[in-house]
Amino acid sequence: MNLFQIALALVFMAGIPIFLVLYLLVAEKLAAGRAKKRKRKSLLPWLWLAPAFVLILVFLIYPLINTTVLSFMNKDSTRFVGLENYRFVFTNDSMLTALRNNLLWVVFFTLVTATVGLVLAVLMDRVRYESVAKAIIFLPACISFVAAGVIWRFMYTYQPKGAAQIGTVNAILTAIFPNFQPQAWLFNPIFNNWALIVVGIWIWTGFALVIFSASLKGIPPELLEAARIDGAGEIKIFFKIILPLMSQTIIVVVTYFIINVLKIFDIIYVMTNGNLDTEVIANRMYKEMFTFRNFGHAGAIAIFLLLAVIPVMVMNVKRFRRERSG
Amino acid sequence: MIRAPRPNTPLYGKPSIARRIVRALLHTPLHVIIVFICLLWLLPSLGLFISSFRPRNLVHQTGWWTVFYTPFQFTLQNYIHVIERSNMGRSFINSLLIAVPATVIPIFVGAVAAYIFSWVKFRGKDLLFIIVVAMLVVPLQMTLIPVLHLFNILHLTGTFLGIWLAHSAYGLPFAIYLLRNFIDDLPKSMFESAQLDGAGHLQIFLRLVLPTSVPALASLAIFQFMWVWNDLLVALIYLGGTPDVAPMTVTISHLITSVGSGVEYLMAAAFISMLLPMIIFFTLQKYFVRGILSGSIKG
Numbered sequence: 110m111n112l113f114q115i116a117l118a119l120v121f122m123a124g125i126p127i128f129l130v131l132y133l134l135v136a137e138k139l140a141a142g143r144a145k146k147r148k149r150k151s152l153l154p155w156l157w158l159a160p161a162f163v164l165i166l167v168f169l170i171y172p173l174i175n176t177t178v179l180s181f182m183n184k185d186s187t188r189f190v191g192l193e194n195y196r197f198v199f200t201n202d203s204m205l206t207a208l209r210n211n212l213l214w215v216v217f218f219t220l221v222t223a224t225v226g227l228v229l230a231v232l233m234d235r236v237r238y239e240s241v242a243k244a245i246i247f248l249p250a251c252i253s254f255v256a257a258g259v260i261w262r263f264m265y266t267y268q269p270k271g272a273a274q275i276g277t278v279n280a281i282l283t284a285i286f287p288n289f290q291p292q293a294w295l296f297n298p299i300f301n302n303w304a305l306i307v308v309g310i311w312i313w314t315g316f317a318l319v320i321f322s323a324s325l326k327g328i329p330p331e332l333l334e335a336a337r338i339d340g341a342g343e344i345k346i347f348f349k350i351i352l353p354l355m356s357q358t359i360i361v362v363v364t365y366f367i368i369n370v371l372k373i374f375d376i377i378y379v380m381t382n383g384n385l386d387t388e389v390i391a392n393r394m395y396k397e398m399f400t401f402r403n404f405g406h407a408g409a410i411a412i413f414l415l416l417a418v419i420p421v422m423v424m425n426v427k428r429f430r431r432e433r434s435g
Numbered sequence: 436m437i438r439a440p441r442p443n444t445p446l447y448g449k450p451s452i453a454r455r456i457v458r459a460l461l462h463t464p465l466h467v468i469i470v471f472i473c474l475l476w477l478l479p480s481l482g483l484f485i486s487s488f489r490p491r492n493l494v495h496q497t498g499w500w501t502v503f504y505t506p507f508q509f510t511l512q513n514y515i516h517v518i519e520r521s522n523m524g525r526s527f528i529n530s531l532l533i534a535v536p537a538t539v540i541p542i543f544v545g546a547v548a549a550y551i552f553s554w555v556k557f558r559g560k561d562l563l564f565i566i567v568v569a570m571l572v573v574p575l576q577m578t579l580i581p582v583l584h585l586f587n588i589l590h591l592t593g594t595f596l597g598i599w600l601a602h603s604a605y606g607l608p609f610a611i612y613l614l615r616n617f618i619d620d621l622p623k624s625m626f627e628s629a630q631l632d633g634a635g636h637l638q639i640f641l642r643l644v645l646p647t648s649v650p651a652l653a654s655l656a657i658f659q660f661m662w663v664w665n666d667l668l669v670a671l672i673y674l675g676g677t678p679d680v681a682p683m684t685v686t687i688s689h690l691i692t693s694v695g696s697g698v699e700y701l702m703a704a705a706f707i708s709m710l711l712p713m714i715i716f717f718t719l720q721k722y723f724v725r726g727i728l729s730g731s732i733k734g
Contacts, residue, residue, distance in 0.1 A: 168604030253665035
């Protein structure tokens with residue numbers, strides 16, 4: 110049926126590297142011809158950087174400016190409305206719910222994932238089957254959020270009390286506590302946000318574990334051995350030696366989680382679609398864009414997300430500057 | 436003769452058998468905790484895997500764990516159904532057609548830029564690089580409306596070309612950042628002797644830089660490939676709902692929301708989408724973990 114389309118895509122795929130090398134070749138020849146006339150300034154760096162910068166300009170820098178402008182315009186971007194859209198972001202009921210949920214995600218998801226990852230890294234460091242154990246915890250991190258959503262929708266499946274529970278969570282709980290009332294985890298507004306956060310923790314803990322584990326291996330073993338000979342307990346060693354030495358890594362991981370969890374979208378989209386008070390900022394934006402076609406609101410929400418990560422951006426640039434001078 | 440004790444060996448020599456037994460006993464809680472947590476983490480995936488091979492009526496009546504004490508009625512019906520009837524076969528091909536170019540383009544273009552940033556002097560270099568570093572954390576959501584407008588004007592919505600370019604651009608800042616750090620550390624003498632031999636930039640780039648950067652390129656390739664393969668949002672927005680071009684993530688999310696598609700089909704579909712990432716993870720774990728380690732600054 111669409112074999113032609115597939116063939117075209119394959120030709121394109123093979124053609125891309127050839128095309129790019131040809132471009133580099135032509136650019137080099139062009140720059141060389143010009144360099145003869147004016148010795149000093151070469152065009153080459155600019156020509157070679159051009160593909161990268163055209164992409165960055167079109168897909169990142171121009172949208173940045175355009176979205177900022179749209180966020181001050183009305184629904185279909187025909188009239189300037191000032192800060193009206195931002196007022197919406199901070200006062201609308203469903204927006205406030207989304208902000209609250211995102212805050213829950215940022216605080217609890219980050220706290221639990223980083224802590225569990227760190228503790229597991231320290232514990233697993235002491236056993237011989239470390240690599241297998243790490244691989245098991247890491248596995249969820251390489252599948253898509255969509256697949257994880259399918260897995261956990263099934264985990265949380267609910268049957269009324271008395272019926273055979275086919276959802277793993279309810280089955281385990283009813284088996285352990287005979288009086289337990291099976292719950293519809295994704296529908297009950299008391300639990301549903303927590304149920305979603307658990308999915309996030311399941312996915313991301315392996316990620317934290319791998320990074321912390323690598324950082325832990327960087328601590329000289331003599332240091333820990335010396336502390337043990339001096340009679341320090343394992344818990345004291347953890348808090349007084351390991352934790353301070355790993356503080357840099359912990360900060361990196363925590364900021365990484367915060368940035369990503371602010372933008373969290375897929376898990377909620379496939380599991381509850383933001384219904385029953387589970388909406389987060391990114392899902393709200395998607396709805397404003399496609400359901401309500403309100404580009405002013407959507408733009409303001411996007412800018413809010415950007416403002417939230419600007420401190421991290423500044424940190425990155427500062428770190429780069431320091432590395433340069435240092 | 437006094438020998439210095441080797442590091443990591445206890446000063447008091449080989450532990451006695453009694454001491455070893457005591458130590459093993461003391462370690463029991465540790466093993467119990469680790470094994471318990473590993474089982475806990477495996478449970479959800481295991482449930483999916485087993486259920487995807489069970490017939491429809493059983494999936495809805497009994498828990499997946501019953502296969503361990505009742506006869507396992509194994510069936511491939513769920514897989515056949517989603518591949519033939521739910522567009523999963525086509526979606527698998529689409530996911531590949533999207534992810535491969537969306538990995539090759541940013542890595543090649545990024546490597547060229549990284550080479551220029553590392554080894555060619557020109558004015559404004561630092562400023563340009565700072566722009567790249569700042570773009571690392573820009574939320575994707577920020578770019579959706581303007582790019583979609585642009586794609587609508589250029590008729591790129593719902594095309595592979597559009598999504599290749601978008602994913603390439605989103606992956607570029609990280610690719611440039613990572614590769615510049617790597618290429619910057621290559622020995623200076625290598626470049627100087629090549630230049631003395633009269634090699635041009637293109638020759639140096641293709642013959643020296645690319646081959647020596649293979650470890651970094653591999654980590655980056657795996658990272659970007661997984662990212663694109665697992666992406667839902669970008670595909671959902673730029674490809675629209677067209678089944679002809681939908682990757683697996685989009686198809687599965689449609690299956691979830693469409694009425695009447697059973698949970699057993701969803702599980703088969705989800706497992707098909709997990710297959711390739713899991714193979715990559717188990718075969719290329721070393722590069723993958725390295726990518727994660729250097730990737731923890733990506734936004």
